[in-house]
Amino acid sequence: MSERDSFICHECKEFIDTTYGEPMRNFYGHLFCNKCVKNLGLNDCEEFKDKNRDVKRIDDITKVNLNNEIVKCTKHPQSQAYYFCDKSMILYCKQCNLDNQLFKLAFGRDSAKIKLKAILENKLNSDYYENYNKKTWKNRLNGTAKEIYMCLLEIHFFDNPQPICLEHLNVCQFYDYQDFKFKCDLCPAKESTINYQQYKDNLVAHFLGLLRTANTASINSHISKALNNKIYEKDFFYAMNTLNSEKLSQITIGTCCFVCGTEFGFGKKLPVKLHDEPPHEICYTCFTTFKPTRCYLDSMNVYENLTIGKYQNLYKLKSRTCSIHSENDGTGKFSYYAHRLPYALCCNNCICESCKDAGKTTGGGVVCNNCGSSKTMSMLKKDETLVHQLKFLEVFCDTHQDQISNYYDSTNIKTYCTRCKQVPPKIRNEINPEKLDDALNKKLKEISIVHSQLFTEFLRAFQIYPLIVKLRANRFYESLVKLSQDSNGKMKFITEDTSLRFKKIQPALANAFMRWYLRRPKTYEVFISCGGLLELSGIIVGKAFSDNSLVTVRYNNFLIATAQIPRVFNEEYFENINFNYLIPINSTGILLQVEFSAGGYVHGSFRSLDPNFNFKGIPITVRSNDNCKDLERGGPLLGFSFSSFYISENEFP
Missing domain, CATH: 3.30.40 (Herpes Virus-1)
Structure with missing residues (x-):
């Protein structure tokens, strides 16, 4: 049975009307409205001949599902609504006197939820509303009929230049600053009710006072617009209504950025704290884009140091398998x-x-x-x-590096998967990566600057990066400390990882005559780019067949490496030339000038040039200028060496 026919009376073929009482169900599962049950008699169903089996009331689950599909009449709250006017937002029941029926939408055999949901979907498909609003309203599509109707009321409030009383659907003239509600003439008068047009300045002052103590969740982009542009009309009243409703809900945890209106999340959507008491926050993207010095809401000074917060709810995955x-x-x-x-x-x-x-x-x-x-x-x-x-x-398992980790050791910064046989019993309880992330954040915060521009940039905002990058950064620094300390305890420049451009190196024998011969010194201009973030630490060149062979490397007209290339002995065919410092590479690319002296060199076979040249899965593109196209057909530039800290394109925050 489809959703459309789930609550259709088996006798009158109309949608179940709860106005006359709860519906009933017979032995065969047929549903009857209470009115038809009374008209037919309890056991007079044509398909129900057994007089000993009575029609029974519906179960609690069916009752809840039915209530989710209906809404009540605006004028007669005890009656079920069957008609809807999208101009006035009024719901009508069968008892109401329907004037101007052209403006009324009849629910008919459909539930109110289906009809109202279709209206909401049409509004969300229009370009009239901002993406933030549509994203907020879109979350209501899967709610009950009443929740969808309240969302339509909210949109109706937003569409009107004047505030609307949500109880009587009339234009408001008053505001109750104790109940935080806009009210119309039909609402009961109270001492806290004021005429908002007459005391508009007082109302704005009261509203700004609320903002100074408001939680981040109570603030959205409309409020920011109203404050910055001093527009106290539609956007202002809509924002105020939103603030009031959320303040009544006693929301205490921030959920969205009040500048762009997007919900907080991992990466560049992490909250950045502007100041404490109250804790006003905006997302990392807005903070780095606008670089505020004062809080947009209360003009308090912003923290000098970047204070990236934590959004704890994001660590709980709603589904894993x-x-x-x-x-x-x-x-x-x-x-x-x-x-x-x-x-x-x-x-x-x-x-x-x-x-x-x-x-x-x-x-x-x-x-x-x-x-x-x-x-x-x-x-x-x-x-x-x-x-x-x-x-x-x-993150991946430390032992089985092709397996996603299931357990985390936040004390020793280690990861395990289900294939690991010896997993400490305490670790088996640590299946949420939150503790590991906290431990990594604490360690990375204490790291001093090293001779790596990429690593230094990463440390400035390491909180926004995925856990897999933080883990790699920690291991990179630990290896640097362990392997590269000189007598003074200072960091040395080291390289660990290399990648060759060719699958085959020629000549295969040291005494062979097949070699790459340069009659005079030659400079290759090499353009290198990648699909992520890497740091170039050196080049790999073929060894020479003569003495006094020299290679020189320049970057931005600065000399970064010069070395004498040793002769070929035995099966050692290439030499690693380290640079004086690391050179960052990204999709923009860099240009190197590599000069070889005259002579013969071991070279790469152009037929074996790797079309998928990469480092740690990051694609690398190598091109040469028009005068050096022979480099792309072979040549003594065999490959490159890189720093072991990298960030792939998939790992960008």
Whole structure:
């Protein structure tokens, strides 16, 4: 039975009307409205001949589901609404006198929820409203009929240049500063009720006073616009109404940035604290974009040091595994870095991409195990919120580096997976990465600056990066401390990782005549770029077949390396030339001038040039100028060496 027909009376074929009492259900599961039950008699159903089995009341779950589908009349709160006017936002029941019926929408055989949801979807598809508003209102689409109706009232309030009384749906003339409500002539008068037009300045002052003690969750972009532009009209009253409703809800945890209005999250959406008491926060993106020196709300001075907060709720994943197939083979567990992304079903359940593709191939659908609702595969959308969480919380196991970690040792900064046999008993209880993240943040905060521009930039705002990058940074620094301390205890410049451009090096024998021969010194201009963030620490060149061979490297016309290339002996065919300092590389790229002296060199075979040249999965592009195209067909520049700290494009915050 479809959602449309779930609550249709079996006798009168109309949607169940609860005005006459609770509906009843017979032995065969047929639903009857209370009015038809009284008209027919308890046991007079044509398909129900057994006089010993009475029609019974519906169960509590059905009652709740039915109540979620209906709304009450605006004028007769005890009666179920059957008509709706989208101009005045008034709900009508069958007892109401319907004037101007052209403006009334009849629910008919559909539930109020279906009709109201369609109206809300049409409003959200328009370009009239800002994305922040549409995102907030979109979350109400899956609510009850009453919640959807209240959302439509909120939009109606926003659309009107004057505030609207949400109880009587009239234009307001008064404001109750104790109840935090706009009121009309029909509302009971109180001593705290003032005429907001006559005392508008007092009302604004009262409103700004509320802002100084408001929680971050009570602030949105409309308030910021109203304050900055001094526009106390539609945006101001809508913002004030939002503030009032949230203040009555006693929200104590900040949820969104009051400048751009987006919800706080990992990465560049982490909250940055402007000051304490009250704790006003904006997102990292707005903080770095606008660089405020004073708080937008109360003009208090902003902290000199960047204070990035923590959003604790984000550490709790709403779903970890596919709701269709088992995770015994490891493929049922969602993963960002293993490319097993979740697709939202409902009831916080998700399915994996392989199940979605399998359903598309067979033309089938999927049924939720919790609520029983079904969806076609084309209706499923990627759960971007969960994908974002997975990106920032996933790390790989220290032992089995191709496996996503399941357990975390926040004391020793170690990770384990299900394949690890010797997992300490205490660690098996630590399955949430929050403690590990806290431990890494504490350690990274104490690290001093090292001779790496990329690492230094990372340390300035390490909190916004995924956990996998923080873990790599900690290991990079620990290896630097362990392996590169001189007698004075200062950091040395070291390189660890190399990557070759060619799969085959020529000549294969030291005494062979196949070599790359330069009749005179030659300078290669090499352009290097990558799909992430790397630091170039040196180049790898082929060894020489003659004495006194020299290579010189310049960057921005500065000499960064010069070295004599040793002759070929035995099977040692190439030499690593280290730079004087690390050179950062990104998608923009850098230009190096590499000069080789005359002579013969070991070189790379152009047929074996790696088309997927990369470092740690980060794609690298190497090009030469028109006068040095022979470098792309081979040449003595065999590869590059990089710092072991890097950030791939997928790991950007």
